[in-house]
Amino acid sequence: MKYRSVFDIIGPIMIGPSSSHTAGAARIGRVARSIFGREPECVHIFLYGSFAKTYKGHGTDVALVGGILDFDTFDQRIVEALSIAEKKGIKISFFQEDALTEHPNTVKVVLGDKNNVLELVGISIGGGKIEIIELDGFQLDLSGNSPALLIVHNDRFGAIAGVSNIVAKYEINIGQMKVARKEKGQKALMSMEVDQNISKELLDEITKLPNVLQVTKIND
Incomplete structure (x- = not known):
């Protein structure tokens, strides 16, 4: 993995203890929200590998939901993302999966409302960097770093x-x-x-x- 600068190694400005488990998770959630194009009514989050084992302790849960609420990695509201989503009436469900994946920090995010459902699979590769590897069953290779x-x-x-x-x-x-x-x-x-x-x-x-x-x- 190549990094453009020392700041890519240190990681982004962020809320939370881990660039992989919080900043990366928030970015995955935010990309899913951007593609969905609006605030969803319900969200199903399937966690794999390290994400599944440590998502509460490392703040992956609030980071993913914060991203889905369109909060950036440094937004202080991320820590309250679950309660904010609840107040908005967004139904959030988390599922810990046992299936083996190629990368330990893998998550599948399913966003839905009465008009549409979107399914996205992303991985957090370190330093706040992510890859979107699947969208609605199509294989992708999207970094989320560029338009x-x-x-x-x-x-x-x-x-x-x-x-x-x-x-x-x-x-x-x-x-x-x-x-x-x-x-x-x-x-x-x-x-x-x-x-x-x-x-x-x-x-x-x-x-x-x-x-x-x-x-x-x-x-x-």
Whole structure:
């Protein structure tokens, strides 16, 4: 794992005792909230490995919920996140899972309301850094460190080129890009991390492309 500076090793400004168990957890929760696009009515959190064993003592529970409430890692309200969620009427459930995962700090977050359900799997890799490895059954490789586009589309010829051409038109540099599909010719998910902020105009153009079904942006 490469770090850009000594501050990446020390970790971010944060609430809590552990960059992996609190700052990383808060960031995973916040990315899930950003993709969901609104405050959920219910949340199911499935914890694996080290997260499952120590989530209460290390504050992983309040950090995840704080992120889902859209609190940053240094927000003092994180310590009261569970009670804040309860006052808002958000139903929170935690589940300790025994299944073995590739990384010890793994969590699956399921957000839902009457209109939609989102399922996200993330890992906290240390120093407050995270990776989003699955979204609604699609495999991902999303760091959460940069603005990103998530595009659900039909798996058809020209779909990827159409999106790339629009991104190039707006002089947006692509840091990394991945396309995942469950079955050939069915739905696919394009994830793209970029170096600049994503404008509404760019989103609108991509949304109008043939075979594009849904477009979501994640801001840094």
